[in-house]
Amino acid sequence: MKKRDYYEVLGVSKGASEAEIKKAYRRLARKLHPDVNPGDKTSQKRFQEIQEAYEVLKDDEKRRAYDRFGHAASSPGFDAESAAGYGAGRGPFPGGAGSPFSNGTFESTDFSELFGNIFGGASRRTGPERGESATGTIEVPFRDAVLGGTASLSLRREKECPTCGGTGRVGKNVCSTCRGAGRVAEDERLRIRIPEGTADGGTIRIPGKGGPGVRGGEAGDLFVTVRVTPHPYFERSGDDIHGIVLITVKEAYAGAEIDVPTIHGTVRAKIPTGTQGRQKFRLRGKGVKNPRTGETGDHLYTVRIAIPTNRTPAGLDAATLLDSLYEEPVRKDLPKGL
Ligand SMILES: [Zn+2]
Numbered sequence: 001m002k003k004r005d006y007y008e009v010l011g012v013s014k015g016a017s018e019a020e021i022k023k024a025y026r027r028l029a030r031k032l033h034p035d036v037n038p039g040d041k042t043s044q045k046r047f048q049e050i051q052e053a054y055e056v057l058k059d060d061e062k063r064r065a066y067d068r069f070g071h072a073a074s075s076p077g078f079d080a081e082s083a084a085g086y087g088a089g090r091g092p093f094p095g096g097a098g099s100p101f102s103n104g105t106f107e108s109t110d111f112s113e114l115f116g117n118i119f120g121g122a123s124r125r126t127g128p129e130r131g132e133s134a135t136g137t138i139e140v141p142f143r144d145a146v147l148g149g150t151a152s153l154s155l156r157r158e159k160e161c162p163t164c165g166g167t168g169r170v171g172k173n174v175c176s177t178c179r180g181a182g183r184v185a186e187d188e189r190l191r192i193r194i195p196e197g198t199a200d201g202g203t204i205r206i207p208g209k210g211g212p213g214v215r216g217g218e219a220g221d222l223f224v225t226v227r228v229t230p231h232p233y234f235e236r237s238g239d240d241i242h243g244i245v246l247i248t249v250k251e252a253y254a255g256a257e258i259d260v261p262t263i264h265g266t267v268r269a270k271i272p273t274g275t276q277g278r279q280k281f282r283l284r285g286k287g288v289k290n291p292r293t294g295e296t297g298d299h300l301y302t303v304r305i306a307i308p309t310n311r312t313p314a315g316l317d318a319a320t321l322l323d324s325l326y327e328e329p330v331r332k333d334l335p336k337g338l
Pocket of ligand 1: 161162163164165166167168169175176177178179180181182183
């Protein structure tokens with residue numbers, strides 16, 4: 001797999017300030033932390049990815065070297081000084097030997113700081129304790145993920161026993177409802193709001209739907225991972241949506257106005273004169289609204305020229321006539337003698 005750009009990984013611009021980078025990292029770390037997504041391999045990988053990106057971008061020197069040399073800067077054996085010397089005659093690191101890439105020391109990040117407000121203080125033994133967080137997965141249709149919608153999720157949750165109030169006892173006896181456990185399992189159906197622009201693998205946090213609190217503590221949160229069902233026609237790439245549109249030979253040759261399906265509905269669009277197969281066109285603002293930036297991506301459609309599949313003498317005449325119109329051989333720019 002090709003290594004992604006560190007700025008892209010954190011979703012920040014090349015000119016992002018230290019504070020912006022830190023903020024982006026913390027937001028992603030909260031979302032992708034393994035405690036929040038137990039057993040989710042994709043989140044795990046993403047989590048490692050953001051860790052790595054942050055280790056480099058938070059450090060002035062490492063960031064500068066990365067800006068200059070890219071991922072090569074952090075690969076084993078890379079010598080920033082000689083690499084810089086090769087290009088510009090001078091190393092970027094005063095003092096020479098202190099290349100920041102000589103070893104792979106990673107500072108540990110204090111996750112209790114990140115998660116303090118989510119998981120509550122688990123170490124307090126006597127006071128109320130917040131319930132554990134729970135995870136779940138829902139499958140969401142493409143359309144609902146892009147435009148927003150609702151989904152329902154069935155889950156079995158533990159709740160405080162209503163008979164004994166969680167103590168496990170009624171008077172001197174063991175509670176008969178929960179048999180002393182203080183908790184009972186209950187099936188629950190949740191309606192979940194899917195925010196507009198939700199991406200495959202995204203997480204929705206539902207407060208208070210995790211495990212029950214202890215000694216009067218609040219219930220934990222439920223983290224639901226969204227799996228977006230692929231669409232038979234549309235394909236999403238970031239905030240853009242792609243589709244294919246068939247046109248006739250005449251529409252390609254003479255130009256036309258056609259209906260292009262987008263997730264927001266049909267859009268009337270111009271096909272310019274002399275359009276070639278596989279040409280790509282863009283309908284601005286007809287893609288996915290990014291929930292973070294509030295900006296909407298585009299709809300991109302690729303043109304395919306459909307040729308009639310029936311063979312008739314008239315068709316052959318028309319094709320022969322078309323053939324005589326090329327000003328140059330169509331394959332003249334292909335490489336020769338390979
Ligand atoms: Zn009970």
